[in-house]
Amino acid sequence: MSVYTHLSQAEVEHFISKYSLGELVHYEGIAAGVENTNYFVDLKSNGNITRYVLTIFEYLPHNVMPFFVSLTDLLADKNLPIPKSLRDASGQALHDLHGKPSLLQVCLAGKHSPIPTNEQCHAIGEMLGKIHQAVSGSSLKQENQRGMAWIVTQIERLTPLVSSNDAELLNKQLKRFQQFFDTVNIPQGIIHGDLFHDNALFTGDCITGIIDFYNACYDYWLYDIAVTVNDWCRQDSLVLDEVKTISLLRAYHDVRSFTDEERMAWPVILQFAAFRFWVSRLITFAHPEEDSSHSTADNAVVINKNPDEMRDLMLSHCDNAHLLVLPS
Ligand SMILES: Nc1ncnc2c1ncn2[C@@H]1O[C@H](COP(=O)(O)OP(=O)(O)O)[C@@H](O)[C@H]1O
Numbered sequence: 001m002s003v004y005t006h007l008s009q010a011e012v013e014h015f016i017s018k019y020s021l022g023e024l025v026h027y028e029g030i031a032a033g034v035e036n037t038n039y040f041v042d043l044k045s046n047g048n049i050t051r052y053v054l055t056i057f058e059y060l061p062h063n064v065m066p067f068f069v070s071l072t073d074l075l076a077d078k079n080l081p082i083p084k085s086l087r088d089a090s091g092q093a094l095h096d097l098h099g100k101p102s103l104l105q106v107c108l109a110g111k112h113s114p115i116p117t118n119e120q121c122h123a124i125g126e127m128l129g130k131i132h133q134a135v136s137g138s139s140l141k142q143e144n145q146r147g148m149a150w151i152v153t154q155i156e157r158l159t160p161l162v163s164s165n166d167a168e169l170l171n172k173q174l175k176r177f178q179q180f181f182d183t184v185n186i187p188q189g190i191i192h193g194d195l196f197h198d199n200a201l202f203t204g205d206c207i208t209g210i211i212d213f214y215n216a217c218y219d220y221w222l223y224d225i226a227v228t229v230n231d232w233c234r235q236d237s238l239v240l241d242e243v244k245t246i247s248l249l250r251a252y253h254d255v256r257s258f259t260d261e262e263r264m265a266w267p268v269i270l271q272f273a274a275f276r277f278w279v280s281r282l283i284t285f286a287h288p289e290e291d292s293s294h295s296t297a298d299n300a301v302v303i304n305k306n307p308d309e310m311r312d313l314m315l316s317h318c319d320n321a322h323l324l325v326l327p328s
């Protein structure tokens with residue numbers, strides 16, 4: 001469970017009073033999630049109870065928040081199942097709780113799929129294509145906060161803290177990827193950036209929600225696809241499931257066709273996507289102070305994900321590069 005900032009009933013009541021959506025009947029911390037604090041908040045209005053999600057952003061600064069609000073608004077306005085941020089009586093979406101940015105969103109229906117099916121992989125491939133298309137041409141701008149510059153800094157910090165084998169591998173792979181990105185020429189746009197299967201909600205095989213856009217930024221579309229494939233289509237920690245991978249990629253390709261340059265880049269982008277999450281997961285283990293807002297919170301309960309899984313996936317992609325092919 002990840003709840004870092006604990007709210008009293010009085011604090012929740014004060015927060016929701018700005019919205020005129022009804023009176024508080026229940027609130028509870030949400031067990032899932034990694035970085036932010038989320039609460040389900042049930043409000044009663046005209047005899048009906050409606051569920052909302054209150055999010056407190058534990059590390060994102062206030063100044064980047066308007067981008068995320070505009071992005072989710074834009075996608076929701078295109079009829080994609082993305083939660084809009086609710087406005088209070090004065091039209092404000094963004095608020096402050098315990099000095100941190102916070103938002104109230106509608107609670108979307110559906111559940112997380114513990115192990116995505118072939119059909120769900122197809123559905124997420126199609127959805128990702130639609131998300132990329134929906135935002136293409138918009139004037140929204142956001143740098144990748146976890147792009148190459150961030151990776152370089154983190155690897156410098158991690159090098160003395162991890163095993164010598166991991167340190168050597170981190171630095172060797174970093175050089176390879178830096179050289180690769182110096183010359184790559186593939187399409188870019190706004191990406192989700194963290195479309196793991198715990199960021200989608202389903203009813204059966206139908207997607208009812210895509211959440212957690214807080215890694216969204218301007219970057220390579222193919223990188224977004226690789227992050228998604230690496231999580232949704234894994235057979236075990238090392239190998240991609242061929243049927244799931246093809247289902248996801250074909251569905252995406254039907255919405256936006258891959259370019260020849262993307263075909264060439266695919267094996268390395270898959271490796272890089274695993275590498276990026278290896279780095280961020282290592283930080284959680286090696287640099288607890290990185291999560292300073294979390295560790296100082298009373299009764300903080302935190303989910304950590306296994307970094308070795310991402311390292312091993314990257315190495316497996318390096319060994320099997322010839323098998324990693326985009327559909328034509
Ligand atoms: N709009 C929403 N509708 C329904 N459930 C939501 C919504 N937003 C968040 N959740 C629930 O809260 C959990 C944590 O949200 P998430 O944004 O993934 O947190 P974190 O940023 O900490 O990873 C999700 O797994 C989901 O169960």
Ligand SMILES: N[C@@H](CCOP(=O)(O)O)C(=O)O
Pocket residue numbers: 034035146194196215277280281305
């Ligand atoms: N989905 C990620 C967690 C979020 O990534 P982060 O870089 O924003 O910490 C994972 O499974 O590692």
